[in-house]
Amino acid sequence: MKKLLLTIFVTLFALSTQADLVAVEHEHNWNSPTGNSNSNSGGSYKSAVKAAKAEQKKAKKLGFEWRDIGKFLKTANKKYKAGDVKGAMKLVAKAKTQAILGQRQARDQANAGPTRF
Amino acid sequence: MKTTKTTIVLAALFGLVGGMTTNALAAQQDPSVQADINAFQNYFKNKFQHLSLNDFSKGPYAMSEDKRLQFDAIMEFPPFEDLVDKGEELWKTPFRNGKTYSSCFSGSDKTLRTAYPKWNSAKGKVETLEQAIVNCRVKNGEKKIGTGKGKLAWMSAYLTGIATGEVINVIVPKGNAKALAAYEQGKKEFYAKRGQLNLSCANCHVDNPGQRIRGNTLSPALGQITHFPVWRGKWAKKKGDGFGTIQRRYGGCNKQVRAKPRKRQKAAYNNLEYFHTAMSNGMEISGTEYRE
Numbered sequence: 068m069k070k071l072l073l074t075i076f077v078t079l080f081a082l083s084t085q086a087d088l089v090a091v092e093h094e095h096n097w098n099s100p101t102g103n104s105n106s107n108s109g110g111s112y113k114s115a116v117k118a119a120k121a122e123q124k125k126a127k128k129l130g131f132e133w134r135d136i137g138k139f140l141k142t143a144n145k146k147y148k149a150g151d152v153k154g155a156m157k158l159v160a161k162a163k164t165q166a167i168l169g170q171r172q173a174r175d176q177a178n179a180g181p182t183r184f
Numbered sequence: 185m186k187t188t189k190t191t192i193v194l195a196a197l198f199g200l201v202g203g204m205t206t207n208a209l210a211a212q213q214d215p216s217v218q219a220d221i222n223a224f225q226n227y228f229k230n231k232f233q234h235l236s237l238n239d240f241s242k243g244p245y246a247m248s249e250d251k252r253l254q255f256d257a258i259m260e261f262p263p264f265e266d267l268v269d270k271g272e273e274l275w276k277t278p279f280r281n282g283k284t285y286s287s288c289f290s291g292s293d294k295t296l297r298t299a300y301p302k303w304n305s306a307k308g309k310v311e312t313l314e315q316a317i318v319n320c321r322v323k324n325g326e327k328k329i330g331t332g333k334g335k336l337a338w339m340s341a342y343l344t345g346i347a348t349g350e351v352i353n354v355i356v357p358k359g360n361a362k363a364l365a366a367y368e369q370g371k372k373e374f375y376a377k378r379g380q381l382n383l384s385c386a387n388c389h390v391d392n393p394g395q396r397i398r399g400n401t402l403s404p405a406l407g408q409i410t411h412f413p414v415w416r417g418k419w420a421k422k423k424g425d426g427f428g429t430i431q432r433r434y435g436g437c438n439k440q441v442r443a444k445p446r447k448r449q450k451a452a453y454n455n456l457e458y459f460h461t462a463m464s465n466g467m468e469i470s471g472t473e474y475r476e
Contacts, residue, residue, distance in 0.1 A: 127444070130446070130452060131378060131443070132443070132444040133379055133380050133442055133443060133444060134379060134380070134438075134439055134442040134443055134444050134445075135380070135442060136444070137444075165380065168380075172377065172378065172382065175377075176372075176376035176377055176378075176384075179372055179375040179376035179377070179384065180371070180372070180375050181223070181224075181375060181386065181390075182375075182386075182391075183227055183386075183390060183391065184223040184224070184226070184227045
């Protein structure tokens, strides 16, 4: 029963961060490419990466960078080079979203302390 | 005449040494820290009334009788003894300049483990035992070595072994605002939710000890540091030899909640270790142990 409760509790947090994720993705309009290789996707990809890295840096500075941001950006680069611009952009957006959520978490946790005693 | 002179010199020396020890003892625990320790320990004592204070050092194995039996069986023939012996050898081997590790520390090797992490007033920061060992190497013209595993973990494990039964006494000196600020930062690191899973150390090791999570039984935060470095089956399988320092473990727990681990031996983890260790003040060092 208690195990179940812990599972629910972890799942709820995971869900709430997912929900946040969707919200932030909608807030941000990153000039989504069509996936067509003859559009000017090179420029928008590079600027998207730059923006994501700037947010990552801010999260890092606060000590709240999430684990996979670097990996997302790395994989995005591979996809981009292989011609999968859409897939690459999606990962860059995810990286940026997580970096922003990390910063929000840092603000939320600024006064964290014991809750049981 | 000669004897009187010797007596006077000796008396002066004793006076000095005596004065030094009383000064060292005079570094009293900050009262707010002591209040935190009492609240922390009482919470766990109430939650697990059948356990004695030192029982908490067995972590997940203190949470069920079955697990404890498995642990005891493994500890009958510890898989890590050779490495601890290597650690002893390294610790006792003089540097090229002829000096030893012990020369960097005051007091007996036996009690080194119990006083760290320590507030270093000269540097204005917390110093861990692992960092002090690296600093000792550098001071004596030797290379830095890694602080997560390998040689340093073996030496550190040797020091934990000889400290078995000694009582942990980490001090945040009363009236030292900078030391208290470092402690408070460590406390926040412990209670702040991090990573994509949005979980704090406390969410797992204070709120849910004894519960199972992905096949593991969660240990209580009280007593988590009495036996580090640990030898883990998991680490032995991965890469390296199985030994890891407490800060290596912090990194693993950060990754579990999908947070980026901090750099070892920098302020964030050192302050966390300061807080985390102080919470187990009064417990005995239990020696190097096995973990899954």
